[in-house]
Structures are given as C-alpha cells and as structure tokens.
Amino acid sequence: MAEQATFRIWRGSRGEGKFVNYTTPITSGMVVLDAVHGIQASDANDLAVRWNCKAGKCGSCSAEINGKPRLMCMTRLNTLDLTEPVTVEPMQTFPHVKDLVTDVSWNFAVKKKIQKFTPRAADAADGTWRVKQADVDRPQEFRKCIECFLCQDVCHVLRDHHLHDEFAGPRFFVYAANLEMNPIDSGDRVKAIKEDLGIGYCNITKCCTKVCPEEIKITDNAIIPLKERVVDDFFDPLGGLIKIFR
Amino acid sequence: MADYPVHTYDVLVIGAGGAGLRAAIEASAAGCRTAVVTKSLLGKAHTVMAEGGMAAAMGHVDDRDNWRVHFADTMRGGQYLNNPRMAELHAKEAPARVRELEAWGAIFDRTKDGRILQRNFGGHRYPRLAHVGDRTGLEMIRTLQDHGIHQGMDVYAEHTVVKLFIDGNRVAGAFAYDRERGRFKVFHAKAVVLATGGVGRSFKVTSNSWEYTADGQALAYNAGAALLDMEFVQFHPTGMVWPPSVKGILVTEGVRGEGGVLKNNQGKRFMFDDIPENYRSSTADNPEEGWRYTQGDKSSRRPPELLTRDHVARCINREVKAGRGSPHGGVFLDISWIKEKLPNSVEHIKKKLPSMYHQFKQLADLDITKEPMEVGPTTHYIMGGIQVDADTQMTAVEGLFAAGECAAGLHGANRLGGNSLSDLLVFGKLAGEYAAKFAKVQATGSVNQSEIETAGKDALAPFERGAAGENPFTIQSELQDIMQNLVGIVRVENEMAEALDKIAKLRERAARAGITGNIEYNTGWHTALDLENMLAISEMIALAGIERKESRGGHFRDDYPAKSEEWGKFNLRIVRGADGHPKLERVPVVPMTEEMKQIVQENL
Ligand SMILES: Cc1cc2nc3c(=O)[nH]c(=O)nc-3n(C[C@H](O)[C@H](O)[C@H](O)COP(=O)(O)OP(=O)(O)OC[C@H]3O[C@@H](n4cnc5c(N)ncnc54)[C@H](O)[C@@H]3O)c2cc1C
Numbered sequence: 001m002a003e004q005a006t007f008r009i010w011r012g013s014r015g016e017g018k019f020v021n022y023t024t025p026i027t028s029g030m031v032v033l034d035a036v037h038g039i040q041a042s043d044a045n046d047l048a049v050r051w052n053c054k055a056g057k058c059g060s061c062s063a064e065i066n067g068k069p070r071l072m073c074m075t076r077l078n079t080l081d082l083t084e085p086v087t088v089e090p091m092q093t094f095p096h097v098k099d100l101v102t103d104v105s106w107n108f109a110v111k112k113k114i115q116k117f118t119p120r121a122a123d124a125a126d127g128t129w130r131v132k133q134a135d136v137d138r139p140q141e142f143r144k145c146i147e148c149f150l151c152q153d154v155c156h157v158l159r160d161h162h163l164h165d166e167f168a169g170p171r172f173f174v175y176a177a178n179l180e181m182n183p184i185d186s187g188d189r190v191k192a193i194k195e196d197l198g199i200g201y202c203n204i205t206k207c208c209t210k211v212c213p214e215e216i217k218i219t220d221n222a223i224i225p226l227k228e229r230v231v232d233d234f235f236d237p238l239g240g241l242i243k244i245f246r
Numbered sequence: 247m248a249d250y251p252v253h254t255y256d257v258l259v260i261g262a263g264g265a266g267l268r269a270a271i272e273a274s275a276a277g278c279r280t281a282v283v284t285k286s287l288l289g290k291a292h293t294v295m296a297e298g299g300m301a302a303a304m305g306h307v308d309d310r311d312n313w314r315v316h317f318a319d320t321m322r323g324g325q326y327l328n329n330p331r332m333a334e335l336h337a338k339e340a341p342a343r344v345r346e347l348e349a350w351g352a353i354f355d356r357t358k359d360g361r362i363l364q365r366n367f368g369g370h371r372y373p374r375l376a377h378v379g380d381r382t383g384l385e386m387i388r389t390l391q392d393h394g395i396h397q398g399m400d401v402y403a404e405h406t407v408v409k410l411f412i413d414g415n416r417v418a419g420a421f422a423y424d425r426e427r428g429r430f431k432v433f434h435a436k437a438v439v440l441a442t443g444g445v446g447r448s449f450k451v452t453s454n455s456w457e458y459t460a461d462g463q464a465l466a467y468n469a470g471a472a473l474l475d476m477e478f479v480q481f482h483p484t485g486m487v488w489p490p491s492v493k494g495i496l497v498t499e500g501v502r503g504e505g506g507v508l509k510n511n512q513g514k515r516f517m518f519d520d521i522p523e524n525y526r527s528s529t530a531d532n533p534e535e536g537w538r539y540t541q542g543d544k545s546s547r548r549p550p551e552l553l554t555r556d557h558v559a560r561c562i563n564r565e566v567k568a569g570r571g572s573p574h575g576g577v578f579l580d581i582s583w584i585k586e587k588l589p590n591s592v593e594h595i596k597k598k599l600p601s602m603y604h605q606f607k608q609l610a611d612l613d614i615t616k617e618p619m620e621v622g623p624t625t626h627y628i629m630g631g632i633q634v635d636a637d638t639q640m641t642a643v644e645g646l647f648a649a650g651e652c653a654a655g656l657h658g659a660n661r662l663g664g665n666s667l668s669d670l671l672v673f674g675k676l677a678g679e680y681a682a683k684f685a686k687v688q689a690t691g692s693v694n695q696s697e698i699e700t701a702g703k704d705a706l707a708p709f710e711r712g713a714a715g716e717n718p719f720t721i722q723s724e725l726q727d728i729m730q731n732l733v734g735i736v737r738v739e740n741e742m743a744e745a746l747d748k749i750a751k752l753r754e755r756a757a758r759a760g761i762t763g764n765i766e767y768n769t770g771w772h773t774a775l776d777l778e779n780m781l782a783i784s785e786m787i788a789l790a791g792i793e794r795k796e797s798r799g800g801h802f803r804d805d806y807p808a809k810s811e812e813w814g815k816f817n818l819r820i821v822r823g824a825d826g827h828p829k830l831e832r833v834p835v836v837p838m839t840e841e842m843k844q845i846v847q848e849n850l
Pocket residue numbers: 260261262263264265266283284285286291292293294295296297298299300301382383405406407408441442443444453454457461462496626627649650651652663664665666667668670
C-alpha cells in the first residue's frame with residue numbers, strides 16, 4: 001500500500017474558499033476521517049470537521065468524497081483511487097459554515113413541524129401495549145436513521161431546485177413513515193405529508209436510497225407507501241368507499 | 247467592557263445525551279423555562295453509540311426477575327462501594343422509565359407475546375436488557391430528542407460551557423462559547439444540571455469520542471462540588487484491535503450475550519480457567535451449559551464470558567501478556583461458531599447484531615458470521631464523578647445537580663453493562679424534577695461582571711500566543727499516551743507517580759498552547775480549551791489511583807493485587823483544598839439498611 005496520499009480539501013468560510021492539497025501518511029485500514037484528522041493535527045489545526053463515533057452510528061461526519069455523499073468515518077481509503085488526490089468537500093445542499101462543516105439546522109426545524117408521536121390508549125392491563133415483532137419490523141427499519149442528512153444532500157429537489165420551504169426531503173418521509181406505521185401511534189399525518197411536506201415533488205429517482213449508509217429503502221419502503229396513502233385519501237373517493245365496504 | 251448576550255432560564259441543562267435530555271424534559275414538563283446546551287448537534291451525544299441495551303427488571307423473559315435481584319446484582323458488580331440508596335432507586339424505577347420511552351415512541355424488540363424483549367448481559371442474573379438489536383442508544387436518544395423538541399425547551403447546539411458562575415454557595419449561571427461562530431454567551435439560571443458524560447478522551451485506546459474531555463467533572467470541582475471514586479475507570483474487555491485506525495471502537499457485550507465465546511491463540515476458552523469465588527456458584531462449568539444459558543434455558547448458569555467487565559478485561563490482558571494473544575495483540579471473540587447449533591446462524595447473527603456485522607464488514611473486511619473477531623480492552627466509562635445526593639441529585643453546591651455518567655454513586659467500583667442507559671433515565675428524571683423544584687422557590691443568583699470579563703479573556707488567550715505556542719493536538723496526544731501506559735488497566739504506584747510528574751509538565755505546556763486561524767469553528771482552539779479539564783481530571787484519577795492501595799473493580803494494582811477489607815469501607819472523595827490543589831479524603835461508604843443487607847444475602 002502507498003505510504004502517503006494526497007487529499008484535496010475544501011477550505012474556507014461561508015461558501016468562500018478554495019481547495020487545498022494536503023499530503024499525509026496513511027496506514028492499513030484507514031478511513032477518510034482518519035486522514036482528515038491527521039492533517040488537522042499536523043498541518044491545519046483550525047480545519048473544521050464534525051465527527052463523534054467513528055463507527056457510522058452518529059451521522060456527524062457527512063461530506064462529499066470524490067463527489068459522492070458519504071460518511072467520512074466509513075469510507076475506507078482502500079476503496080478509493082489514491083493515485084489521484086482524493087477530493088473532500090462539504091455537503092452542497094446546506095448553507096456552508098466552514099471547511100467541511102455545513103449548517104444543517106433546517107433539518108431540525110422541519111422535524112419540529114411534523115405531528116409528534118401520539119399513542120393510542122394502552123391495550124394491556126399493565127398500561128402498556130402488546131405488539132408483535134412482525135408489526136414493528138418496518139418502522140424499526142426507519143428508526144435506524146442516524147440523521148446524517150446525506151439523503152437530503154443528494155435529493156435534487158433540495159440540491160438543485162432549493163425547494164426547502166415546500167419539500168421536507170427523504171429523511172422526513174422516513175421519519176413520517178416511521179410514525180404512520182408505528183402500531184401504537186394514532187396520529188394522522190397524511191394531509192400534512194401531501195401539503196406541508198410536499199411529497200408530490202419526489203419523482204422517485206431513488207438517489208436518496210443509494211446513499212443511505214443505514215441501507216434504509218427510503219423510496220420503496222417509506223416514500224412510495226406514503227404516496228399511496230396520499231392518493232387513497234385525496235384523489236380516489238372510490239378507493240375510500242371500497243375501504244369502507246371491505 | 248465585554249458585552250456578551252445574556253440568556254436567562256429557570257433550569258439550564260448542560261449536555262444533551264440521555265441524562266441531559268431526560269432532565270430537560272422533566273424540568274420543562276414542570277413548567278420551568280429550560281435550556282439545553284450541547285457541544286455537538288442534537289442527537290449526536292455519546293448516548294447514540296450505546297449498543298447492547300438498558301437494564302430494567304421487568305421480568306418479561308424470566309419472571310423470576312425483580313428490583314431486588316437487580317439491586318443485588320448492581321451492588322455485587324460494584325463491589326459494594328456503590329451508594330445503596332442510588333442502587334435501590336435505580337432498580338425500582340428503571341422499568342417505569344423504559345415503559346415511558348415506549349409511550350414516547352421508542353420501538354423495542356419484542357417477545358413472542360408482544361412485550362419488550364430483554365437480553366442477557368454480564369453480571370445480570372436474568373435477561374434484563376431492553377434493547378433494539380445493537381443500536382439501543384440510538385433508539386433512546388432519538389426518542390428523547392423527538393419528544394423533547396415538542397416540550398418547549400430551547401436547544402443551544404454546538405455550544406461549549408467553560409465556566410460555572412457561583413454566588414456564595416449557589417450556582418448562578420454559566421459561560422459558554424458558540425463553536426460555530428466563536429461568540430461568547432452568558433447564561434443566568436436558578437438551577438443547573440450537569441449531564442456532560444465521561445473522561446475517556448484522555449486515554450489513547452478508547453471507545454469514547456472527542457466530547458469526553460471531563461468538562462462536567464472539572465466544572466463541578468471548580469465550582470466547589472466534590473468528586474468521588476475517580477480511580478474507578480472501566481476498561482471494556484472487547485474493543486476492536488485491528489486495523490490500527492479503529493483500535494478501541496466498541497464491540498458490544500451483546501455478542502457474548504448471544505453466545506459469542508472468547509478464545510486464545512491455542513483455541514482455548516480461557517475464561518473457564520479463572521472464575522472468581524463470589525461468582526462460582528452462578529457460573530457455568532462447561533461450554534454446553536453456557537450455551538444453553540444464552541439461549542434462555544432457565545436451569546443453566548451463565549458462561550464465564552459474561553462475568554463482570556473488569557474481570558474479563560484483565561483475563562484478556564493476561565492472555566495477551568502471556569503470548570497467547572491473537573496476531574494483532576488481542577484475543578478471539580467468536581460468534582460464528584453458533585452455526586454448529588443454529589441452522590440459520592448467518593441470518594440470526596445479522597438480525598441480533600446488525601451494527602456489529604456492519605462495523606466489521608466495513609471497517610475490518612471481516613464477516614463475523616464466518617470468522618472470529620480480534621478484540622482487546624478499551625477505555626470505556628468512568629464510574630467515579632460528581633458526588634450527588636442520592637434522592638435529589640444535588641451536589642454540594644446549591645442548585646447544581648448532576649446526572650448520568652458525569653455523576654458518581656450508582657456503579658461503585660465497576661458498572662454492569664446496561665446499567666448506564668437506565669441510570670441516565672432514572673437519575674436524569676430526578677435531577678430535572680429537583681432542579682425544577684429548586685428553581686421554583688429560589689431567585690436568580692447574581693453574576694459578577696469581572697468574572698465574565700476574565701472568562702472571556704482566558705478563553706481568547708490561545709489566539710494571542712498564535713503559531714508560536716504549543717500545538718494543542720500534540721499535548722492532547724501526549725496525555726493520551728501517559729494515561730494509557732501509566733494509569734491504565736494494570737496500575738502500579740511508581741508508574742502513576744511518573745504520570746503525575748508528566749501531567750504537571752504538560753500543564754505548563756498547555757498554558758502556552760497557541761492556535762492560528764479565525765475564531766469560527768476552529769477545532770484547534772476548541773482543543774486548546776479542552777486541555778485544562780482533561781489534565782486536571784487525569785491528575786485526579788492518578789492521585790486517587792495511588793491512594794487506593796488494593797485491587798477492586800475497575801481499579802487493578804499490580805503492587806496490591808488483592809482486595810482489602812479495610813479499603814472496602816471507604817470511598818475516596820476529592821475536593822479543592824485551601825491551597826487550591828485537589829485534596830483527597832476517605833469517606834465511609836454509605837451503609838446499607840437491614841433490608842438491603844438481607845436482599846444481598848438472599849441473592850448471593
Ligand atoms: C460505544 C459505546 C457503547 C455503549 N453501550 C452501552 C450499552 O449498551 N448500555 C449502557 O447502559 N451503556 C452503554 N454505554 C455507556 C453509555 O452509552 C454512556 O455512559 C451514556 O450514554 C452517557 O450518557 P450521558 O447522558 O451521561 O452523556 P452523553 O450521552 O455523553 O452526553 C453528554 C452531553 O454533554 C455535552 N457536553 C459535554 N461537555 C459539555 C460542555 N462543556 N458544554 C456543553 N455541553 C457539554 C455533550 O455535547 C453531550 O451532549 C456505551 C458507551 C459507548 C461509548
């Protein structure tokens with residue numbers, strides 16, 4: 001394995017800046033975040049980067065590596081072509097703060113607008129609920145989300161069309177689907193999913209699913225079933241009747 | 247005169263992990279104006295990384311379980327240095343706290359009859375850990391976060407508190423900087439809850455993140471509160487050892503709970519060779535019985551891999567030192583062997599341990615369903631911390647509360663796996679409740695303007711020294727080597743004394759740390775400001791380590807390898823002495839009531 005590699009890292013504040021090349025020693029098993037930390041400790045003490053767990057569990061270290069949205073801590077150097085400089089830049093969909101750090105606060109604001117978990121009355125004598133594992137497998141898939149926002153970063157509705165005010169983005173369809181499919185929840189978010197979260201803007205390109213480090217099937221398992229619920233409730237009075245008669 | 251923005255609250259919670267969020271939820275539910283300050287973004291605190299589960303004697307899998315057994319297990323695990331009242335409250339209230347999470351949207355794995363599933367863990371007599379695969383911490387923090395944001399609390403993400411303001415003997419507020427913009431803020435609060443977590447960043451091999459720089463312990467100590475049991479650091483037996491860049495990352499005890507076994511390079515299950523006397527009657531004496539236990543056979547006893555963490559970690563250390571280790575200096579942890587027992591073992595392992603499967607596959611090119619892992623001890627948790635009142639969580643400083651990993655008392659000399667997540671909920675709630683009660687009857691204390699000025703000036707000093715100053719990352723890395731090598735899993739007096747010398751020298755250098763660049767999101771500056779707390783608390787760990795001349799729980803002394811009855815009567819407390827230096831005191835352990843003693847007897 002090569003002893004050194006070069007990283008082309010975006011340096012600057014609030015969108016102003018440039019790529020700077022750093023060459024750093026590398027060892028077996030290293031991930032991109034290790035290289036960034038090595039550079040930070042020796043050549044660039046003030047290099048801004050977020051991280052916490054170094055194991056793909058917290059969703060802090062999202063960035064774009066050679067143009068692909070990825071977690072820096074889970075991107076092994078041996079999966080990259082090290083004969084060329086490796087490009088590391090911040091997520092493009094969110095306002096830039098500094099170096100590799102972006103302002104992701106919009107995501108937290110979107111979540112707050114979604115009706116919170118609203119449990120139905122308990123069904124067991126001890127004041128809790130009896131729920132089968134098979135009935136929670138799907139919402140548990142959604143609850144694996146580590147809020148890395150890579151899916152938000154890649155979605156063209158946000159990235160290219162900047163519809164942040166009208167469209168909640170894949171992460172929040174996953175969140176809403178988790179609530180809607182939770183057998184204990186009694187809330188109804190279908191109207192909001194259509195009107196406030198703007199699910200209609202999604203044209204099922206599946207880019208979000210491809211980048212999800214938790215391998216959540218965002219489009220197939222969350223977005224499409226939610227779109228079906230929206231259609232059932234809003235565009236298909238007959239469908240509604242059938243439901244009643246069944 | 248500095249003119250920093252001032253924010254006024256009834257209750258200020260420092261930390262947004264499980265303990266901080268639970269406290270904030272309680273305080274805001276009580277009608278208090280509440281703020282949460284956190285160094286990272288919301289939902290990223292250490293709690294998110296917890297894997298195996300949270301301990302609560304709900305008895306869903308084995309109905310012989312109840313709070314009395316959980317209490318006895320916790321006391322025995324802590325080698326009877328625990329505060330028994332805290333162990334009692336914890337064991338009694340944990341089930342209600344777990345159910346409450348479900349009522350707030352958490353989805354735990356289920357039993358066949360549709361209740362919350364529980365799994366085996368080291369030192370717990372019955373399957374007791376409510377869990378979600380091996381990502382229980384994520385479930386917990388997300389549930390608290392998603393519930394909390396609708397409670398009306400204000401969140402200050404990416405803000406670091408560097409000082410508490412004290413008025414007489416009561417807390418009056420805090421001084422913080424905003425990591426993103428580098429601006430200072432003053433918080434006035436009637437009550438403050440510390441929920442800042444642990445200290446593991448001071449060790450080289452650790453499962454802990456950059457956040458664990460001992461801030462809460464140092465803030466409390468500087469404010470006049472006492473620290474307790476600081477010699478007790480937990481080294482988790484199973485961290486990754488290869489490749490080098492992931493060394494220290496945790497491998498959940500859940501692997502052993504699901505039937506994983508430890509072997510040396512001769513293929514021997516060495517844990518069978520060293521079963522401590524007080525666990526002998528409850529430990530399996532052959533592999534077959536151990537396997538049956540992990541599969542829920544109630545008549546079997548647990549395999550020796552599930553002995554307490556301190557013991558398993560030392561056994562691994564011994565195998566490696568004796569030349570019986572794995573190629574990269576660990577031992578083998580094998581879950582793939584269960585294919586001999588279960589036809590669908592591959593699917594089973596992926597379902598029960600999905601993130602471990604992922605972690606090894608992606609970071610070590612290893613398929614845990616087919617091959618054994620290599621593991622070795624990693625710095626994981628600190629049992630010691632801020633001394634609190636068992637019922638209210640208040641420290642010696644009025645209006646200052648502490649909960650979660652930064653507080654001491656529940657775990658004594660060694661923490662059982664799963665007892666931290668439940669600790670966060672039980673004592674986070676109590677801290678929030680009593681902070682709110684305190685805030686309701688007190689006026690806000692006053693904050694001295696000159697202290698604000700000094701705090702701001704001190705924080706900016708590294709910029710003035712600039713590039714000519716010491717590199718803060720270098721100092722941090724040297725401290726990690728010192729603590730790892732001299733105050734680690736096996737300790738001796740002269741090495742710890744050497745550590746104290748070296749730390750003193752590093753403190754001089756840290757006072758000269760300098761940084762370049764501007765004030766916005768400057769990680770060099772952040773690291774420079776972290777050093778003081780890390781160094782101060784590391785020194786206290788070494789001081790207490792030297793003082794306790796016996797081996798017990800997480801504290802193992804090669805020069806005093808036996809447990810001493812005499813030392814079993816004391817906790818070590820640290821307060822700031824009149825000379826400004828840490829002063830060590832022996833305080834008698836909190837006695838158990840007659841009923842508690844009887845419970846312990848019944849469950850030996
Ligand atoms: C990999 C791993 C796995 C684990 N698995 C388990 C398990 O299965 N079961 C179990 O019971 N325990 C487990 N533990 C232990 C447990 O997760 C932790 O002890 C627990 O989460 C600590 O929670 P806390 O609320 O005290 O602190 P944390 O969750 O660490 O939160 C601390 C908070 O304080 C903030 N903070 C710190 N300093 C400052 C400051 N100066 N200013 C402002 N904010 C500050 C941080 O930003 C953070 O928000 C595990 C630990 C690790 C590392």
